[in-house]
Amino acid sequence: MMHDFAITENFVVIPDQQVVFKLPTCFGKSPVKYDGEKVSRVSDTFCFHLWNAWESPETDEVVVIGSCMTPADLIFNECDEQLNSMNLEAGMVNRNFLGRKTRYAYLAIAELWPKVSGFAKVDLSTGEVKNHFTRVRTDGEDDGYIMSFVHDEESWKSELQIVNAVTLELEATVKLPSRVPYGFHGTFVNSADMVNQA
Template identity: 30%
Template sequence: MSLAKPYISDHFAPVTDEITGRDLKVRGTLPPELNGRYFRNGHNPKPGVTPTHWFRGEGMLHGVRLRDGRAEWYRNRWVRTPFLDGVPFTGTELEVSAAATNIIFHGGRYLALQEANLPWEVSADLETIGVHDFGGKLTSSMTAHPKEDPRTGELHFFSYSPFAPFLTYYVADASGAIVRSEVVDGSGPSLMHDFAITREHVVFINSPVVFDHAEHSGIPYRWHDDVPLRIGVMPRSGGRTTWYEAPEQAALLHVANAHTDPRGRIVLEAPRFDRSSWENSWKWWVGSPGYGTSPAAGSTFHRWVVDPATGKVTAESLGDLVTEFPSINEARTGSDHRYSYAIAFPGAGLSGYHTVKMDTRTGRETLLAHGEGRMPGEAVFVPAEGGSAEDDGYLLTIVSDVAADASELLVLDAGDLSTVAAVELPRRVPAGIHGDWIPDTGLPA
């Protein structure tokens, strides 16, 4: 299928309806501990709608229910916000969300997220419930990339704006109640899609991609050569945020993880865009002339080390593969981790799409080629029952197959990327953004 814009063509071509399929065919054997729901979010414009930017497509959720070794159902549903009904978002209507970036489960609620807006709550069957403002305590937007502390169950998140105050930090307790909020001093009008936490710090990112009225794609941000990459470090116990300037310009969309090393340095790992890779990727996101074959053009994995004792930031490359959508075993969020997983895009010697496992200590890269015309999504880590090693678990990813006009949910061994099982879905699922595994543990049936 070939349409005018890359983000509504080929792997990203939207589907036109909502369906439910039951008793799905499984190849291989689903691990018995996979009892829960895999949900994935993404942009899926309604028929006849061509958004000006990839990020402005209406949100659609896809879900697969796994239980007792069976794949009970697949269903897809649009998130029914005012934006779906054609109400435009002009920057102030926080309820008018595409709700198309991520979906999380916290405090007993499934929340569909888009960073310029309030969250939208959906049911365990992906039916829209309504906007969620944390009992009136959230009066600004919420990032689509909150971080849950695996030790405390707290949810850390932020709101950013092109206008002062540029950045506000929030903490919700394990029950879902906001218990802390504060304006972060020293931030600027940068595009802040993601951030990180360590056990001791909150880590914010100000990149050279800043608010600019001259950008008319509907996402008014552009690269500015006079703006450095800055990393802001705030004590989690409270206090002043210190901003550190990196040695070279770079933009970060997604963060793998951060931790504090034994010397008190903050270590941050993420895919990195330089100006060329950012602007080439942006061409794809807006469908302007000269766009490439994928939404990631030249982003490569990097590590930044912030030393508060010297005020210096060092940066190093962790590989040449074109990677994006990083993930980890989330039990390591905020702590030292060894393994990261990502989509490896065509480039740097690869001709097709791969899932890659990166050993950030040794530099070893394990690649799984998905085959001609097949594109994987973000790999979501699920721990194996009784596992002890960091990579004892499974990766869940939906693969889009353009030629077959089909999709499947792959269950991969996170150790060696071998295929454990594949769930055949009743339709092709468009390539999407982010997802989550919500186990049945502690949930009603």
């Protein structure tokens, strides 16, 4: 099953995985299934969303970053394994850096699908994760905004939140007249993108 792909200057990366889409078998369940019989070049790994990819001239490798889960069958089957780390999903980098080495990725802190409890900014060089939500003008890679739909299930109110990509502080909210369904993906925008949308 192909859900996402990544590009570099010279390559297109298409994941070859042991996850398949079997609509006739779903009947009230997920149509996405792990197929242990399928032979994959990278076994027991599932990567639904790729964030970016680039070519590393030092190692003559293509580096791909994304939300990868190992082993893949734990995602689609019940498991008693206790997870201590944060579940980060649906990552995005500054799209002006797609296909080139990036330092930062912005992700949703995933709860039980399809719910999300916040944002995280991951420094891909150090592994540092800043989570949750003074503008400092840097014009750097992370100079921009993260926009996300948020829904409060108790009050049944929804809003668009605009978060500073440098500090992860909430800068603005827009109350929405109706709910936006779970699962909508985001994108990275900079100041010029915001002005062009007005």
